[in-house]
Structures are given as C-alpha cells and as structure tokens.
Amino acid sequence: GAVVSQHPSRVICKSGTSVKIECRSLDFQATTMFWYRQFPKQSLMLMATSNEGSKATYEQGVEKDKFLINHASLTLSTLTVTSAHPEDSSFYICSASGGTSGFEQFFGPGTRLTVL
Amino acid sequence: ILNVEQSPQSLHVQEGDSTNFTCSFPSSNFYALHWYRWETAKSPEALFVMTLNGDEKKKGRISATLNTKEGYSYLYIKGSQPEDSATYLCAFGGSGYALNFGKGTSLLVTP
Numbered sequence: 001g002a003v004v005s006q007h008p009s010r011v012i013c014k015s016g017t018s019v020k021i022e023c024r025s026l027d028f029q030a031t032t033m034f035w036y037r038q039f040p041k042q043s044l045m046l047m048a049t050s051n052e053g054s055k056a057t058y059e060q061g062v063e064k065d066k067f068l069i070n071h072a073s074l075t076l077s078t079l080t081v082t083s084a085h086p087e088d089s090s091f092y093i094c095s096a097s098g099g100t101s102g103f104e105q106f107f108g109p110g111t112r113l114t115v116l
Numbered sequence: 117i118l119n120v121e122q123s124p125q126s127l128h129v130q131e132g133d134s135t136n137f138t139c140s141f142p143s144s145n146f147y148a149l150h151w152y153r154w155e156t157a158k159s160p161e162a163l164f165v166m167t168l169n170g171d172e173k174k175k176g177r178i179s180a181t182l183n184t185k186e187g188y189s190y191l192y193i194k195g196s197q198p199e200d201s202a203t204y205l206c207a208f209g210g211s212g213y214a215l216n217f218g219k220g221t222s223l224l225v226t227p
Binding site: 004009034036041042043044045046049093095104105106107108109110 | 120150152157158159160162165205207209214215216217218219220
C-alpha cells in the first residue's frame, strides 16, 4: 500500500503559539488530502478536505482561520493550528487519496498535540 | 455527519479463538465501506474497501462481508493471534469523499 508520513508525531506547546503539522505522500501523488482529529474515546472526525492547488473545504464548526490548511503540491499538505489553546489538544491525523488509489485512503501515523 | 456504529467496543479473546465484529451504517446513498486495522503509534492500515452488496473479501485469516441494503458489514478473524491485537475501524465513504468513522472495536488477543 501507499505510504503517508506525518510530522511531528508528538508536540507540546504553550498556549498562544502556533503549531504546524506536515503530511506527505511518499510514493504517490495525492490529489486530495483529508485532515481528521480524534478526541478521547471518540471517532475520527473530519476537519477539512483539501485538493491540490485549491482552498480547503472545512466541516461545520471547524474555524478556517484557526486551522490553516495548505496543499501546495501533490505530495504535501500542512495543517497549522494558530494561537493554540488547551482545548485544541487532540490527536490529528491526515489521509491521502489520488492517482490509482481509487476509493482507498492512506493514513499517516498521526500527531498528538498537547497545549499547556 | 453519517452515523457509523461499531460493536462491540472492545473484545478480549484467547489465541486460537475466532471472532467477529459488526459495523452498521446508513443504507441510503452508499458509496463504499472501508475496514482499517490500527495498531498503537502506527498508521491505520487499510484492510478492505467494499462497494457492492453481497461483497465478501478475504486477506489471510481476516474476511469481511457487506450488506448495503440493511446497512451492515461483518469482519471475521479466524484463529486469532496476539499480533491481531489492534483497533479495527470501519468507515463509510468513497472516492474523493471523506470517511465517516465508527469508534472502532479494540481487540486484545492473549496467548
């Protein structure tokens, strides 16, 4: 299967700082990337969908000015949590699809964000 | 948000036991049903993508069935091994569409 990397795997930051998370498709071109987050004992919830070269589409309740998504190339998407607060502490995970993957989505290993 | 339910929430079996989990999903506007296996600190690994009613897929000791008319899928593991311990996620979605996940079934297989 295709490989998706995600960095960092874990980050701890102070309240008010910004954190950038990178998602890379290593061996295929990802025309679409998705960002999810998971709170404890909950399911993965979609935050936004991004297509290469265009603006991301955000789910209801997700602030686009707080969670900045950039998908400038077919192998890289970034999620920046701006002015992070403790309630943003969560597990963030990306997935990618495209090319010959069809219905399949390939996931990164996720990023655990803790905001102090 | 589409409601995807998985049961049981967790399962503890002995090595060699066979087991199965259930995923229920909306039966209308079906695109595809995905099963993932997720080990701690690793990426979710795609097991199956199922699109047709009546689909049955198999990968080694793991198999899955799909009933789109009644909105459920079963995942079966035959002769569970400790390395099968993981969280098994199902998700409803399709090409170009985001996935709606269940909360997962956490499986622990002890020797």
